[in-house]
């Protein structure tokens with residue numbers, strides 16, 4: 214099915230997001246529109262500055278050419294390919310309710326504990342961002358969080374921010390039996406793997422899987438892959454990685470990259486299909502201040518709806 218329009222959007226971020234040395238106060242992206250049997254569907258293309266290797270400008274040029282039947286699917290950058298594949302996926306009937314998501318905890322100790330208390334039900338799993346404050350403070354934070362929620366297990370994410378020594382201190386000081394994994398603890402994969410050898414810190418790969426040349430391979434200590442469909446691109450490639458990892462008993466967790474409500478709906482559909490055993494990491498909806506074109510899948514109230522007519526049409 215060919216897209217019937219290409220639209221440009223800007224979504225304000227309620228709280229600016231900070232990572233990889235950048236601060237973002239809005240999400241800018243493109244929507245590929247599909248029409249089927251009188252219904253409208255949208256594929257979301259929003260590369261994440263600081264994480265994606267493709268830029269919005271490259272994606273826009275490629276999608277414009279594709280819409281005008283000048284380019285082929287195989288040469289689309291990852292975020293554009295995700296928009297095309299996921300827009301088509303959403304055209305298929307989605308019969309099951311959206312999966313629940315793992316709460317994302319980040320910020321100061323006070324903010325993290327408040328985010329935890331604000332959960333409607335005590336979560337069994339939460340994702341905590343680490344390697345953002347002195348390691349002793351974060352060790353205390355992990356103890357406080359686990360103390361506040363006795364049934365809770367944690368996924369941690371260091372975004373390659375620790376030195377080996379910092380990560381080793383951390384690993385030796387927290388209850389590893391309540392930690393599912395730490396995403397990318399150290400700057401290099403070799404250091405992260407050594408950390409497992411020395412301290413049995415369970416590892417997950419995230420940034421590593423985003424490299425164009427990444428191919429799944431089993432690595433001692435790597436218990437999970439955190440896969441961001443917007444950054445990986447095509448659903449076929451994503452499916453190949455998931456199948457190869459599952460074959461080895463390595464878990465795959467689909468994770469968002471601050472997409473719009475439409476991109477999140479697509480990742481939710483993919484998670485139901487490809488990784489039904491793992492709760493995906495999609496707790497980024499409320500970072501954006503409004504829904505695009507259709508109300509969000511989770512029924513989160515009080516979000517303004519920006520209709521398609523208010524978006525800039527490029528094709």
Ligand SMILES: O=C(O)CCC(=O)C1=CC=C[C@@H](O)[C@@H]1C(=O)O
Pocket residue numbers: 232261264315317340370372419439467468469470471493494495496497
């Ligand atoms: O994985 C999740 O649970 C939510 C998404 C998330 O944590 C991230 C999305 C994009 C960039 C980072 O801030 C972070 C990550 O590195 O995984």
Ligand SMILES: [Mg+2]
Pocket residue numbers: 370372396419420439
């Ligand atoms: Mg990560």
